[in-house]
Amino acid sequence: KAGVTQTPRYLIKTRGQQVTLSCSPISGHRSVSWxxxxxxxxxxxxxxxxxxxxxxxxxxxGRFSGRQFSNSRSEMNVSTLELGDSALYLCASSIGDxxxxxxxxxxxxx
Amino acid sequence: EDQVxxxxxxxxxxxxESSSLNCSYTVSGLRGLFWxxxxxxxxxxxxxxxxxxxxxxxxxxxxxxxxxxxxFLHITAPxxxxxxxxxxxVNYGQxxxxxxxxxxxxxP
Numbered sequence: 001k002a003g004v005t006q007t008p009r010y011l012i013k014t015r016g017q018q019v020t021l022s023c024s025p026i027s028g029h030r031s032v033s034w035x036x037x038x039x040x041x042x043x044x045x046x047x048x049x050x051x052x053x054x055x056x057x058x059x060x061x062g063r064f065s066g067r068q069f070s071n072s073r074s075e076m077n078v079s080t081l082e083l084g085d086s087a088l089y090l091c092a093s094s095i096g097d098x099x100x101x102x103x104x105x106x107x108x109x110x
Numbered sequence: 111e112d113q114v115x116x117x118x119x120x121x122x123x124x125x126x127e128s129s130s131l132n133c134s135y136t137v138s139g140l141r142g143l144f145w146x147x148x149x150x151x152x153x154x155x156x157x158x159x160x161x162x163x164x165x166x167x168x169x170x171x172x173x174x175x176x177x178x179x180x181x182f183l184h185i186t187a188p189x190x191x192x193x194x195x196x197x198x199x200v201n202y203g204q205x206x207x208x209x210x211x212x213x214x215x216x217x218p
Binding site for chain 1: 204208
């Protein structure tokens with residue numbers, strides 16, 4: 001069974017730009033969660049989608065948004081990028097309680 | 111305040127030197143505790159799920175245990191390839207919260 005895939009794997013953007021990251025969950029998984037990982041803050045929860053609906057949201061500003069499509073694929077968008085948004089963005093899909101992570105997208109904001 | 115902590119922050123072992131990593135949590139309504147392994151630049155790799163106090167899970171050189179307030183990840187006779195950051199996460203209510211991780215280095 002194929003794992004969680006994320007595209008692109010690496011991105012370089014400049015301040016003020018916006019970015020869209022994509023996540024394809026494991027086949028049959030309907031829940032997708034997004035996390036931001038930085039050396040200082042560790043893994044922080046962004047939001048969770050289930051059947052195209054946002055089910056839970058972390059404590060991030062409104063510049064961070066997401067959506068889920070009918071095939072369970074998910075995208076997250078960050079608008080007006082700031083230097084502090086540089087991080088590894090991880091997507092996880094789950095069935096039941098266990099989350100399975102993708103390889104992440106490394107975003108660098110210059 | 112609900113939180114998840116891990117200790118030690120970093121651990122250096124000689125190959126074959128067994129040890130334990132700790133994950134402590136103060137949350138209400140625990141639904142599950144999870145252990146992950148993360149290699150640099152990669153996503154976390156799922157290891158174990160524990161649901162109730164007294165439960166134990168094993169996989170190769172790793173054994174995870176759970177009490178009402180903490181979990182231990184025991185590493186028996188580690189090898190250099192066990193070097194990674196080990197993360198625990200707690201699922202409670204609608205929340206899934208990760209600890210800061212323990213960076214394990216196993217020297218040959």
